[in-house]
Amino acid sequence: MASNTNVWNVRNVLNWTGKYLSKISKSPRTDAEILLSYVSNQNRLWLYTNFDLKLSKEMLKKFREVVELRFKGVPVYHITGEKYFMALKFKVNDRVLVPRPETEELVEHVIMDSKKMKWKRFVDVGCGSGIIAVSIAKYLPNSHVWAIDVDRSALDLTYENAKLHDVSKRVHVKKSEVEHVDVVVSNPPYLTQSEWEELPELHHEPYKALVGGEDGNNVYKYILQKYSPKVFYFEIAHPFRQSLKDVFEENGFNYKIFKDLSKRERIAVVWK
Numbered sequence: 001m002a003s004n005t006n007v008w009n010v011r012n013v014l015n016w017t018g019k020y021l022s023k024i025s026k027s028p029r030t031d032a033e034i035l036l037s038y039v040s041n042q043n044r045l046w047l048y049t050n051f052d053l054k055l056s057k058e059m060l061k062k063f064r065e066v067v068e069l070r071f072k073g074v075p076v077y078h079i080t081g082e083k084y085f086m087a088l089k090f091k092v093n094d095r096v097l098v099p100r101p102e103t104e105e106l107v108e109h110v111i112m113d114s115k116k117m118k119w120k121r122f123v124d125v126g127c128g129s130g131i132i133a134v135s136i137a138k139y140l141p142n143s144h145v146w147a148i149d150v151d152r153s154a155l156d157l158t159y160e161n162a163k164l165h166d167v168s169k170r171v172h173v174k175k176s177e178v179e180h181v182d183v184v185v186s187n188p189p190y191l192t193q194s195e196w197e198e199l200p201e202l203h204h205e206p207y208k209a210l211v212g213g214e215d216g217n218n219v220y221k222y223i224l225q226k227y228s229p230k231v232f233y234f235e236i237a238h239p240f241r242q243s244l245k246d247v248f249e250e251n252g253f254n255y256k257i258f259k260d261l262s263k264r265e266r267i268a269v270v271w272k
């Protein structure tokens, strides 16, 4: 790390790192702040209230190491092992899909409707890190959520995150199906094989979390056959695919599609 200033205080370190990471990141300043928060074990607000604080040699050494990892392309959340979702902090790792902000909108729909309808029993199919199951349990205190995944490490991580948020008694981590639920929620793998091949930036994330077979619909079909809840809430690919529309219609389902804040078709609410 070279600099035209001799003082490595919080301000200068963030400025320098922001510029350095701009060569490889679309959010260099944010990356710099998250990484410095991580090595200093403080939140980002603390950085702003301690701009003039000089960093110790040990902290600078640790910071340089994580900045170099970021520079080589390692995502920030893989370095820190955590990501925020629905204002809750989740542990993440490279064996699960990293939580995406648009999935928050799916969960918000579920929570809003469930409060009105007094739904209490949920299944999250393809729980990954557990963000959906744990958020529902956290924001609906009378709920029970069964969290299911084909991947053992996803189940382990969901359990850890449920414990972290004190909802492990109401988040039931399972490898198999459950019956008699009000709502099935899922953000299934929905890329087609050819879409995935054209998106190399996703290739560091697990294949089976991303690809839903040749047409992207395999896991939707499986869920619709396997469960009979009052309603399904799915995250979907944008634009809403004709082939998925056909799956719903050919199996006698009604559906309504909602857009996310970026006006992209994102949520399918499906019922019989």
Ligand SMILES: C[S@@+](CC[C@H](N)C(=O)[O-])C[C@H]1O[C@@H](n2cnc3c(N)ncnc32)[C@H](O)[C@@H]1O
Pocket: 096, 097, 098, 099, 100, 103, 125, 126, 127, 128, 129, 130, 131, 132, 148, 149, 150, 151, 154, 187, 188, 189, 190, 208, 209, 210, 219, 222
């Ligand atoms: C797109 S990721 C979603 C993870 C998490 N729910 C989220 O929103 O970040 C899909 C998850 O579905 C799991 N999965 C794939 N096929 C499945 C199946 N047939 N049954 C259950 N889970 C499945 C994958 O292992 C992966 O964890």
